[in-house]
Amino acid sequence: MALFKNTNISFETKNGDTVIGNEAYFQGTLTAKGSLRIDGRVDGSIVDAKIVTVGKSGKVKGDISCEICYICGEVKGNITALDHIEALAGSRVDGDMRSSRIMLEEGALFNGNCAMDSNVLKSAERQAQQQQVKTSKSEGK
Known part of the structure; x- marks a missing residue:
C-alpha cells in the first residue's frame, strides 16, 4: 500500500462530464463512457467510466470499475481501476x-x-462483461 499526498489534483467539472449532483439519487448500473463526478448518491455498480470522482458529499454503495478513481466521499463496494x-x-x-x-x-x-498488480485489465474486463450479462438478463425479464 502506498501513501502519497498529491496537491495538484483538480476536481472541477468540464464539458462532457456526467454529474450526479448533491440532491440526486441514482439506483442501478451506471455506465459512463467519459468522466463521472458523484456529489449525490449512487446505489449500484459504476462501469466503463474513464475517470470516476466521488466528491466530498458523494456516496456510492456498489462496485466501481474505471480507469482512474478519485475518492473524497464514501464508497461501500469494491473498486477496480486500470490506472490508479x-x-x-x-x-x-x-x-x-x-x-x-x-x-x-x-x-x-x-x-x-x-x-x-498488472493483471487489473483482465479482471476489469471480466467484471464488466459479467455486469453486462446481469443487466441484459434483468432487462429481458
Missing part, C-alpha cells in the same frame, strides 16, 4: 481496491483488502 486509485483525506472506502497504483492520503479511511 486515490483516496483523499476525509474519504472512506469499505471494500477492496485493485489497481496498478493505489494512493491513500493521510486522513483517508480504508477498510478492506488491496491488490496492486
